[in-house]
Amino acid sequence: MTHSTDLRGRGEAVEGGDAIETVLGHRGLQLEEALIFEQDSAGSSGVDLPTAPEAPDRLGTFRRQGRIGLPGLSEPEVVRHYTRLSQKNYAIDMGLYPLGSCTMKHNPRLNEAVVRLPGLAGAHPMQPVETVQGALALIDELAHWLKELTGMPAVAMSPAAGAHGELCGMMCIRAALDARGDSKRRRVLVPESAHGTNPATAAQCGFTVDPIPANAKGRVDLAAFRAKLGDDVAALMLTNPNTCGLFEPDIIAIGSDLHEAGGYFYCDGANFNALVGRVRPGDLGIDCMHINLHKTFSTPHGGGGPGAGPVVLSQALAPHAPLPWVVHSGDGFALVEHEGDAGDAKPFGRLKGFHGQMGMFVRALAYMLSHGKDGLRQVAEDAVLNANYVLAGLEDVMTVSFDGPCMHEVLFDDRFLKGSGVSTLDFAKAMIDEGYHPMTMYFPLVVHGAMLVEPTETESKAGLDAFIEVMRSLAARAKAGDADSFISAPRLTPRRRLDETAAARKPVLRWREEAAE
Amino acid sequence: MSDMKYTTDHEWIRVEGDSGVIGITDYAQEQLGDVVFVDLPDVGKNLSKGDEAAVVESVKAAAEVYAPLDGAVLEINEALTDAPGLVNTDPVGGGWFLKLQISDPGQLDGMMDEAGYADYVKGLG
Amino acid sequence: MRYLPLTDADRKAMLARIGVSSIDSLFRDVPESARFDGGYGLPDHMSEMEVGRHIGALAARNMAAGSVPSFLGAGAYRHHVPASVDHLIQRGEFLTAYTPYQPEISQGTLQALFEFQTQVALLTDMEVANASMYDGATACAEAVLMAGRVTRRKKVVLSGGLHPHYRDVTQTQSSYLDIEIAGMGPDLSGEEDLSGLVDDDTACVVVQNPTVFGHLHDYSELAARCHDKGALLVAVVTEVISLGAVMPPGAMGADIVVAEGQGLGNPLGFGGPYVGLFATKQKYVRQMPGRLCGQTVDDDGRRGWVLTMSTREQHIRREKATSNICTNAGLCSLAFTIHAALLGEAGLTELAQLNHATASALAERLGKIDGVEVVNSHFFNEFALKLSKPAGEVVSALADRDILAGVPAARLYPDEPALENVLLVAATECNLAAECAAFADGLAEVLQ
Structure with missing residues (x-):
């Protein structure tokens, strides 16, 4: 399906994503999922409770009147709903999450x-x-x-x-x-x-x-x-x-x-x-x-x-x-x-x-106990090593804001994109289609179009090599004049770019029955 | 328009007798991006030059609009409540912010005229 | 080290690629005097099994309120959390995601937040709710600051029915801002009347329902009095399950409702992390602290969600932000949302009634013991007892019998001798008949 709605007021039409149309909007493992409020089976519950004892009523006139408005769903419906929602998220369990200043490292299950x-x-x-x-x-x-x-x-x-x-x-x-x-x-x-x-x-x-x-x-x-x-x-x-x-x-x-x-x-x-x-x-x-x-x-x-x-x-x-x-x-x-x-x-x-x-x-x-004092020292060293390795792998194709070595994160700015028609935001959105969560963008404010990359110590060398390869390829594509593919990214995600202006101008902060019909 | 004056904070003021209509310039709205909300002062509020008169917000930024002159707020642009996008589409017309009772017309003297402001913006690169 | 993927060979190759000879040269900006090569007084790394045993040994030294007859409340409540809640929040896609700043790959978290905001608005009977605060007490403090922004006034009245932690956090957070707080003494009887304290300088009055002593109130008249004077009514709820049975603050005219959401989805966990709920009227939304999730559409016109109205927040507004909050209670709000979704209208209503009936039956039974007087005429699942002995001693004596009898009021009010014999007792769906019987028998013995 191809929409040419100009939802972001960008002044140019945005090409649609995948051309395949399905009956329910599902796309393979990407399953569309309504809000729980739209799946209400009145009277249903996913919880069975013990029987209440006989006791005098001590609520009196303070008792709640009327319906609360919560929907009723059984346990399988709820489990399926939140499982489907989870699959619309990126996570450190899935891949590199290079958000500078956020230190997205592996979360041990122990x-x-x-x-x-x-x-x-x-x-x-x-x-x-x-x-x-x-x-x-x-x-x-x-x-x-x-x-x-x-x-x-x-x-x-x-x-x-x-x-x-x-x-x-x-x-x-x-x-x-x-x-x-x-x-x-x-x-x-x-x-x-x-x-x-x-x-x-x-x-x-x-x-x-x-x-x-x-x-x-x-x-x-x-x-x-x-x-x-x-x-x-x-x-x-x-x-x-x-x-x-x-x-x-x-x-x-x-x-x-x-x-x-x-x-x-x-x-x-x-x-x-x-x-x-x-x-x-x-x-x-x-x-x-x-x-x-x-x-x-x-x-x-x-x-x-x-x-x-x-x-x-x-x-x-x-x-x-x-x-x-x-x-x-x-x-x-x-x-x-x-x-x-x-x-x-x-x-x-x-x-x-x-x-x-x-x-x-x-x-x-x-x-801490898992790492011990020896392992924690290694944490800092590997975090700094990984960031400098990314710096070394990208410094000739992206613009590093300040001379290295860096510590645990490396700051790039958008000078390498100058004249390409691609912004930091567009570059980040293209990373999403390549399977990566973007780095921190537009922060810190001391450089233009900041891109702050923090790989953390829990990334392997092979993982960093793959990331560097993708970033190099994107930088080359941007410089080659392929701005359109950046501006229309991401295309492969559960949702494409969202209209944040509309969201802020007329805030819809909760579901309402009338609004849904 | 000869009665338009401009500040280095990218505000414009259109003098109408002893009152002035205030807004932000086309350059300013472009820097901000899509305006989503404008917080305007209460009518009757007395402002001194340099006071925060209004706040204009885009999705990712908020900017204070400072009173370019001393004066009391006579009127505010209620239309911006439902249509803040007017600041983008018509910054020097329907996207005006507020009208001030000018108490010291001498404060207009230091401001730029249209040509001066155009040069100023050009100088910002 | 099992969490570190780099091998020594990797490190060597990477240093070579960077063009330095050793890791130390990457730390060359660190002044010599700041490099610490001395001994930390800490152990070296441990295997997973050893860590598990070490922490298991610490855990084993606690009496688990979840495993013995327990009647503690006072702002944290023992409820049964369905197994599927904990399963779902441990899915890596929820557990190990960051704040949903990239909406295209965060629709799961965002949609759940939108559901959370809607549930909170429905439960409190308010128009809008945010995406959570740290806990109920910090939400209360933020509500007071917000009331100051909305009314541009300084005076704040805190009810004597407000949980002392909420009172203290509110006072602390206001201490260096231009806010004057009048805090009432503890309201054991539930007869406090604050309407005379509301005047033209009052920013807000903060009340709690049920109060920390368990009393139920209809604050409609106080709300009207506040509104007459241009002040706001802030209502606090520390037991969110009560909203399944008790008149919600929104129906009484409250302007801001804050609550502790722990009771849905979250374990006692020795006090945290919990989840603060924050709801208000639509017209005040721009003065609200914290993140908000809003509905919109994507480039293909499909419905989706984003974080919105961020200009209120610290990362944009810096020193003019409505709050400095950044990280909130994300995963705890997800647990709340899933538990509330599982319960649904019928389940939550029944759960609240079960809590009430259990507490009511327990109060009946305890009230018949010599030396016990039930203070409250009306309550939800928590009530106050006046005992013939200091409550602290009674609680200790019952703890020796593996019964956690409740919270002595003196634990919260150490400087109030009049409360020395007062015990706060909560009962939930977890207190089956045998637990209540054990408590009643134990209490009778201890008071003899």
Whole structure:
């Protein structure tokens, strides 16, 4: 079927995909699937329940009236539905997922098995602590790993994700400033190349954001940084390696200048995978750093979460860590859940219900134990080796933004596409037809048409060779003037390019009966 | 159109007596891409030059529109609520944003005219 | 190392291709003083079997609430999760996918999110819902910040029926922003009246239903009072199964509903990861935090889904974003969606009634024990008991008999001596008759 609808307002017709038409729209293993709401058999359920006991009604007038509106489906229908949906996704289990800054590495299934042990999956967070000593010991053991690997004296375990960890770290900084009566420091320095979460977090802590430019080598411009220091600077938020995939070689000078000027050093640990087992952030002069357990320590991304973002803290910030935390008590462990039990500490508050992302802790600890300190060092080395191998394989056909070597990810920009009529987005969509998830695009903002490739250590050499071959071929095709095939990509996917403009102009955010008819 | 003035932030202002109609230029809408939403101020709001007057959003970007002059908001373009695409299709006509009561006409003096703005855009490459 | 595909021969060949002699030269930007070659106080790698045993030993030191008579609630509930839920969420295509930023190869995650948003809107009786927050408590904090943006006001009133973790997280997240919070003392009796506290400066009032002490309320009048004053009503639900039986906040006029979604699809897991639900009215959607999935069409005109309205989010709006949230509760929301799909209208309604009947029967039975008074006249599946002894001691004594009796109110309110003897007891479909009997017998003995 050939549609020439101009759905994206691009001004040119887009050629249709496969010419084969089928009765139901299925295409081999690509099965069309309606919403569950469109598969309603009223009264059906996929669950059988025990009989309710006789008991007085205690809902009274508070009882819900009328239908909720949920559809009824049997178990086989539900299993089939979500199995079909799953087959419309790309995943790290299927192939290379080179999203820069996201660290999409293999997710070991052992970790899924141990997190489901009844003693962990079935433990209630408000059980008496004497009945959950194993859970507290596990948190303590993971905390020990994080402190050892980072060379930092303390860690706050409760943050639920990286951005939440940033909030935790910046709140510790705000609390430490308040504790020393320093009410003037409200400016936070953030490099232009930073993740969007950094400025968003700083704003949530009542700070103003002051960007620092990058130099021609993709690093913090040291002179510009020094010029920005002052007695109103609360902190610097720096990602290291930075989002261009480069180690900040001046980091120690940056840290000591910052400290001398009275500010705190926040390190965004999203890229810790490049350093784990080789470099301890504590040796770089940082005051706090969040660790995305779902990146470096391989807890699955799950289509967008959950994550976990413990924050390691320096001696200066540790007293302000949020509640709750685990302490050694006699020959076991206890939980400090309230300020009254916190002794000399001055926690800034509480960030989350209960005690943290326990399920992620279990998976991360299993990952760490599997690797050991020797294996983790190899992780960083192989991650950096793989990224540099991709760089070496592509540098003559794509444009590398900054001279290598890179760390765990390599940044290209769109100069090699100049004049081809192919954009970074088009190039990425063509990768999809070749069976690859695209790299991170248009981030960081410091180069034009950014393409940030992070292969991770769990890719084989043969896998990288295949990827390099595909990328080289696409680059050659783009330069040869075959723009149309890029602009119409992807063609082989369950859906082709989607009209994001229409979605945003007239948002349809839920199914409604009337809308479907 | 001689009564059109332009800012370096790619806003235009059309002076109509002691009020001015404000929008973004064709260059600006092209940079943004398909506009999906425009957040306009309340009528009656007093703006100082440089205040955030409106926010214009495309799918992947959001840009603040700053008040080019001091003044109170007299009118806003309600049509943009249902048809934000007017900013793309008719940026200097139906895609206007708001009308200001000009309190200091002297602030117009530093702005570019049409030819000056055309040169300015050319200079951006 | 079983997770690392490169062989030494590969590494050598790759270094040669790169044109360097050793891996160290790839780390040359790292200053000498920052290279750590010292000893980490950590073990070397372990086999899969050894890791399994190590963690298995830790797990075995816990009493599993799922395996003994357990009546704990207070924001986390033990429910039976059908086997197919856990099977489906472990499919690699869901488990090991990233955030669906490339919609052409993420329609599975996106369609499931659209179903999730619809289910949440239906359950809460609201117009729109987002694609999840970290948990109920953080969703509550985000709701308060959103109410501040919508009303451009500062004053916030938190009900004494609000779970203390939700109160604390909200206070913490607001601490450095221009927000004034008035928090009420614990409302054990369920008789709190907040309408007098709503004035022209109030951004929102935050209430919970059922409350942390189990009371049920109809907040319609409070909602009307809020709306009269230009304030919003934020309603919190910590037990999502209650929405199968209890009047939903949307029907009472709530403007924002936040909830803990753990009860559908997600194990207790010692407190996380859980899934925060966030629903509101259509007119406030641009002030909403978090990701949104929206319906659209592709180049061939076929229906599909994308992440939309991203200009609210941190990766575009940076310091002006509605929230700094990025990663959310993706896979937990999928578990929620699949469990809710399995239950359906009939199943969820019946499950909620079963929870209620189980709790009601248990309250009847416990109320007959000397030294036990049931506080609540109306409740869903959780109620408060006043005991003749400190609840902490009772819970410890019953834990020694392998019964997890509930949450002592003092665990949540350590500074309230009046609550020392109060025990929060939840009962769900998992508490079959024998468990309830064991609890009643044990409690009677301990209180003698």
